[in-house]
Amino acid sequence: MSETTTVVVGRIGKPHGIKGEVSVELRTDEPERRFAPGERLVAEDSGRTFVVAGYRWHQGRLLVRFDGLGDRTAAEAARGSMLTALVDPAELPEEQDAYYDRQLVGLRVLAADGTQAGEVTFVVHLPAQDLLEIRTPEGDRLVPFVSALVPTVDLAAGTLTLADMEGLLDDLDAPAEDDGPGPERGSDDA
Incomplete structure (x- = not known):
């Protein structure tokens, strides 16, 4: 059995x-x-x-x-x-290029260069698209589950690969790099 x-x-x-x-x-x-x-x-x-x-x-x-x-x-x-x-855990949805949540959770997440970037911990279902919650060393991140950002899912290897896109797993609220002094402001003491 x-x-x-x-x-x-x-x-x-x-x-x-x-x-x-x-x-x-x-x-x-x-x-x-x-x-x-x-x-x-x-x-x-x-x-x-x-x-x-x-x-x-x-x-x-x-x-x-x-x-x-x-x-x-x-x-x-x-x-x-x-x-x-x-x-059966190997059963796939009838729709091509579709996956069950249970098949995605636990997959190792690879960066485009093949280095390990994290692990899928949850799938968030939203009306517009699904999001993958990925646990990284820096914390949990959400990545839209679309082919442009997740081009490869390999269930047999237990991995999914992210697109080569700068900032994909970065914090949204991380402070921006300082590009030098901003424009000078006038004084309110006129």
Whole structure:
């Protein structure tokens, strides 16, 4: 049996209707994959197993039917359960050049010249783009996770390489270098 990793995929929300269907607050970018009929999900708190019987989209929300949740009372009892899935750690997202957070966290960060610059400690998801939190000897830094700044991700080697861009891992609030005296100011004692 191959090793697996547990990932959170959603949280059971309010019941929908009287036949046990529930809304699910998603924690995955791949709901069609994680909530496909026959998928087995486990409640994080109780260890209860939920087998997906089917799903559909309704007004922008995912509605799921689970085996064993046959009525509104059973659905209400499951409300709030955080659902997890067991996945192969080597599994990649269906989208090309996409990665799961669990695959990025822990990667060694290399500068363009190949020297080690730090380690990825967290992935921040923002509406415009994702940011990699990188622990460096000087402290934590945030780097936009875009191909122009992170041209290479090598999961097999356990590394990602940053673009050759001056200041990419520098402090934003570091004092500017002194370029000599500034312009002379007049006195207010006129």
